[in-house]
Amino acid sequence: MKIIDNLKWRYATKKFDNTKKIDNKSVELLKEAVNLTATSYGLQPYKVLIIQNPEIREKLKAAAWGQPQLTDASHLFLFCNFTEMGPDKVDNYLELRAKINNLNVADSADYGNMMKGHMASLNEEQVKTWTSKQTYIALGTLMAAASELGIDSGPMEGFDKESFDNILGLKERGLTASVMCALGYRSEDDPFLAFKKVRKPLEEMYEIV
Ligand SMILES: Cc1cc2nc3c(=O)[nH]c(=O)nc-3n(C[C@H](O)[C@H](O)[C@H](O)COP(=O)(O)O)c2cc1C
Numbered sequence: 481m482k483i484i485d486n487l488k489w490r491y492a493t494k495k496f497d498n499t500k501k502i503d504n505k506s507v508e509l510l511k512e513a514v515n516l517t518a519t520s521y522g523l524q525p526y527k528v529l530i531i532q533n534p535e536i537r538e539k540l541k542a543a544a545w546g547q548p549q550l551t552d553a554s555h556l557f558l559f560c561n562f563t564e565m566g567p568d569k570v571d572n573y574l575e576l577r578a579k580i581n582n583l584n585v586a587d588s589a590d591y592g593n594m595m596k597g598h599m600a601s602l603n604e605e606q607v608k609t610w611t612s613k614q615t616y617i618a619l620g621t622l623m624a625a626a627s628e629l630g631i632d633s634g635p636m637e638g639f640d641k642e643s644f645d646n647i648l649g650l651k652e653r654g655l656t657a658s659v660m661c662a663l664g665y666r667s668e669d670d671p672f673l674a675f676k677k678v679r680k681p682l683e684e685m686y687e688i689v
Contacts, residue, residue, distance in 0.1 A: 486624070490632070490633065491632075491673070491675075493633060495549075495552070496554070496662065497668075498553075498664075500665035502663060506629050506631060507530075507555060509629060510555075510625055513624075514621055517621040519617065520610070522577070523565070523569060523570070523614075524573075525562040525565060525569065525614055526559055526560055526614060527560050528557050528558065529558040530556070532555070532556070537551050538551060539647050540644060543647065544644075549662035553663055553664040556662055558660040560615075560655040560656060560657055561611035561656060562655060563604075564654055565602070565611065567592075567596045570592050570595045574591070608656065611658075619635055622663075623635060623661065631663055631665070632664060634662040636659070637660075641657045
């Protein structure tokens with residue numbers, strides 16, 4: 481199975497070759513892969529900022545304990561989850577769904593009310609936890625897709641979210657930084673290349689019930 485080889489090849493890259501850039505066609509494929517990720521109800525409650533501005537990257541690096549991936553990687557995808565899930569978000573989804581499937585949006589009123597009811601039952605922190613969880617599914621898709629394209633990735637949640645939100649003006653936009661992924665090509669002298677994958681034996685991970 482090719483996916484197993486890809487997943488074995490992938491590792492959390494710490495040192496990127498800053499001379500190598502991902503071509504535009506591959507970036508478009510990565511964007512599409514993320515967009516095709518499953519989310520709860522299909523609401524896609526996040527936005528992905530592709531941070532290419534070198535000055536902003538330097539600022540973010542300072543708020544991420546100086547991790548060099550932030551400035552050396554070809555591309556930086558920052559997943560930002562929605563901080564609120566008002567009824568408008570559900571309506572937007574249902575309108576898009578009706579348009580794409582040629583449905584009458586009024587027929588989805590009960591389904592919409594169910595989703596709105598669920599969102600309304602969550603407090604502010606619960607909403608953020610729920611929307612943030614969705615970004616991690618997309619992160620997994622992104623890394624798997626990148627590995628298929630021979631692109632290295634470095635997932636990161638080691639950063640000060642408050643500082644990221646301030647640097648990027650996220651709160652005003654109803655967003656907050658969740659998790660990010662540096663993408664590009666490994667430097668052959670990344671010390672982490674020497675390490676073998678550390679994974680539990682399958683017997684320990686799985687249990688047949
Ligand atoms: C959500 C998430 C956040 C992570 N955050 C960081 C990080 O901030 N810095 C870092 O160097 N590695 C980070 N890692 C990488 C993990 O340490 C790494 O994936 C793990 O040790 C397994 O190694 P492998 O991915 O090379 O197989 C993160 C991984 C994940 C999935």
